Amino acid sequence: MAGLTAEELLRKVRKIEIKTRALSHQVFAGEYHSAFKGRGMTFSEVREYRYGDDVRNMDWNVTARLRAPYVKVFEEERELTVVLMIDVSRSGLFGTRGRTRRDQIAEIASVLSFSAILNNDKVGALLFSDHVEEFIPPKKGRSHLLHIIREILQYEPKSDGTDIGEALRFVTGAIKKKCTVFLLSDMLDTTSEGQPAYEEALKIAAGRHDISVIRVTDPLEKALPDVGLINVKDSESGVSAWINTSSRKTREAYSKWFSTVSDSTSRLLSRYRVDNVEISTDEDYVKSLLAFFHKR
16 A cells, blocks of 8 residues: 555565465365356367267268268367456545455455466456556466556555546457456446446446456445544545534435445446446455355
């Protein structure tokens, strides 16, 4: 995170690598392989027909030439290109249960990355705020993954806001072939009415790529605690205000707003068939990710 020395950052990256690499090997690799398919079936070889083979795969040219039935054999084209879309806006520094949203995102991204590498997939990353901050093209290899994790942990965004639509438009334009995209964010990018501000960009991106959204939240975001008069500051806009959390009307108004945003986000993702899962900063992400993989 911001303010970490090079030695502290190295220790943190190493700790994440040890934990998530083991999880990827022992828990997630098979689930990831099952949940995220390759681009389709590719021709492998021709062999003699066996009882039960699909006649639609008959190779009639070879059959005629050798005067014996032969079929084409296909295998799954497994290699994927995976792009991690990482929200590095200032709201990522928020956290009330011992870890920030950025910490949780870094670990989840690391698990996904190591699972992808175990399946021989390429991994790239897009770091964004209210514009594209950095794009790391997809590659293979441990050193490449560690570079991505370091960037997620230490990157200092040049802007404070969030523009998910801008990030989605970049991925749509930059990655021509269909790829697997994981969007890790709190998804709090809304209009004044509490509706998602990125619908058109999501519609286009979801039509080209396989997008999954991992919403990383914090318990305090969902309901204000009753702690009296407090000064709150929006980490992205910098605007601060005094609010009375002892007022039930204030707490109910906030809860209603958050529910509206959450529900409208869920409906939008469902409309464009974008798989998604919500993971809180205070929970073990392993169960949630496994359930998400199984659902796919």
